[in-house]
Amino acid sequence: MFDNSSSPWDRRKFLGAVLGTSSAVFGLVAPEKVLAARFIDAVQTSRQPDYTRYVFNVNGPLDYKTFSLDNPPRVVVDLTGTEAQHLEIPSVPAGSVVNGLRVGIQDGTNLRLVFDLKAAVKPRLVLLPPGGGMGYRLVVDLPHDKAVTLVAKETADPESKPKIQTGRTFRELVVAIDPGHGGKDPGAMGHRGTKEKHIVLDIGRRLRDMVAAAPGLRPVMTRDSDRFIHLRGRTAIARNAKADLFISVHSDAFRVTSARGASVFCLSQHGATSEAARWMANRENEADFVGGASISDHDQDVASVLLDLSQTKTLENSLDFAHRVLGQIGDVTDLHSKRVQQAGFVVLKSPDIPSILVESAFISNPEEEARLRTVKYQNEIARSILDGINTYYAARAPEGTHYAML
Ligand SMILES: [Zn+2]
The missing domain is CATH 2.60.40.3500 (Immunoglobulin-like)
Incomplete structure (x- = not known):
């Protein structure tokens, strides 16, 4: 002893x-x-x-x-x-x-x-x-405290085997592109009447075409027309498409017209914690995360630990991805913030899909509004995001993907 x-x-x-x-x-x-x-x-x-x-x-x-x-x-x-x-x-x-x-x-x-x-x-x-x-x-x-927590013993099924890639085909990495707003929700408005929903759809489409042309990547758009989608509907589209990454594109307004520059956001820890509570409350979500691994056979403890581990990893990956995109955008335009920002945006709450939100510029700033309307700037923002995706996956392309074989 x-x-x-x-x-x-x-x-x-x-x-x-x-x-x-x-x-x-x-x-x-x-x-x-x-x-x-x-x-x-x-x-x-x-x-x-x-x-x-x-x-x-x-x-x-x-x-x-x-x-x-x-x-x-x-x-x-x-x-x-x-x-x-x-x-x-x-x-x-x-x-x-x-x-x-x-x-x-x-x-x-x-x-x-x-x-x-x-x-x-x-x-x-x-x-x-x-x-x-x-x-x-x-x-x-x-x-940390003396609160009595359950001592749970979960014996995993010895028969279950890790998933092994057997075929010769490798899957494409799915990049979900989410142009903000749309339809009855115009988003922010510039002084010349430019609507955010149109600008971000343009940028989203340019990014889609670039992603489609890039080896190993496949784009999915949450909207490809001027239509309204609820925030949860956007994450659901990404989930159904088995997205590997989620990028929401915006160009918001501020009350001060001098506010300028691009920024990149991730989910905040508080947003992640409250989302975990929400997921655990909804049993329908249980079978849905961690690479689709069903946990219906396991108890609530396993579910909460899995969700927790998945969220922590996802947030880590989101931050890494956001840093890479921010670095690329910083090469083509001024940054509103040199650091990745974190906030409780609903569209960033998927527990297993690294997600970022790109504020491409302030549409409320007359100078930036003019730039946002140009093909050149729209392409630069889209190209920066694509470059961010590529440096992110160059470091960590998942096994079994076409990208990992490049
Ligand atoms: Zn917006």
């Missing part, structure tokens, strides 16, 4: 020394007792608003049990028949309830994780099945 004098590392070293120095000793031990079927090769940690999260990458479904110890408070997780491979323990995030994580061997073949805590808390454990390009993951959430 951990409570006695020998530390797990000593134990492990001892085991390694015995096995490494004498084949005779090795022969005394049945191989299946020594060779672990499962291994953990990566761990990540992050501080969320209510808890500290550890995510362990596992090479398959595994059995585990967890219990708590006092003086000092610890949470112990034993993983049956599991070992650690090249595991680097990350440092504890600031403001966490966790003091540290220790990893060692327990009973020869089990891996023991010990979370040293500042206060006794009930952990939440979930084993996530493969999805979203990831394999099995064991998620350990340690709440």
Whole structure:
């Protein structure tokens, strides 16, 4: 046990020394007792608003049990028949309830994780099945307060296999282009009477043609005419088209005509959190996210962890994408803000589609209104967005896509 004098590392070293120095000793031990079927090769940690999260990458479904110890408070997780491979323990995030994580061997073949805590808390454990390009993951959430949370054990179906690309065909990356406003909603209006809905449709169409001509990419328009679509209708169109990216194009107004320059927006963390609550409230959404992986067979805990992981990753990707587009736009026009802005725009709320909103210029600024009407400027904005898409995917084209084979 951990409570006695020998530390797990000593134990492990001892085991390694015995096995490494004498084949005779090795022969005394049945191989299946020594060779672990499962291994953990990566761990990540992050501080969320209510808890500290550890995510362990596992090479398959595994059995585990967890219990708590006092003086000092610890949470112990034993993983049956599991070992650690090249595991680097990350440092504890600031403001966490966790003091540290220790990893060692327990009973020869089990891996023991010990979370040293500042206060006794009930952990939440979930084993996530493969999805979203990831394999099995064991998620350990340690709440910051003493609120009692459910200890859930979810054994993934051992029969389920990760999706493997079998065909010779590779899919195109789908880029959803969303010209803002339309129909009865003209959007902002310039001094010369230019309507935002027309300008952004023009830019959207130019971007569509560029995306269509780019290898590995396929455009989808939320609207390709002067018609009105609800905000949720726009994200639904992207979702139905299985969009990989979502770009909303605007050219808004400000009460001060001197306001100028382009900007790029992402969803705010607050917007993401409130959206998570909304999604969890709507069971119809459950089967719909994380690469379409159905989670109807799993409990609410798995659903909420999956949604949470998906949202965090999506927001990270949205920010990266937004930075790249902002950098490109900064080469062709003045920026209203040199930083990516974040706000609770409804059209950016898809939990699994990296989404940005581009304010191409201020239509309320007479000078910019004139520029927005030119083919040159419309093409420059569209080209900047396309260049942003290309640098984004050059860094991370998903496997199985045509783009990754370019
Ligand atoms: Zn607008």
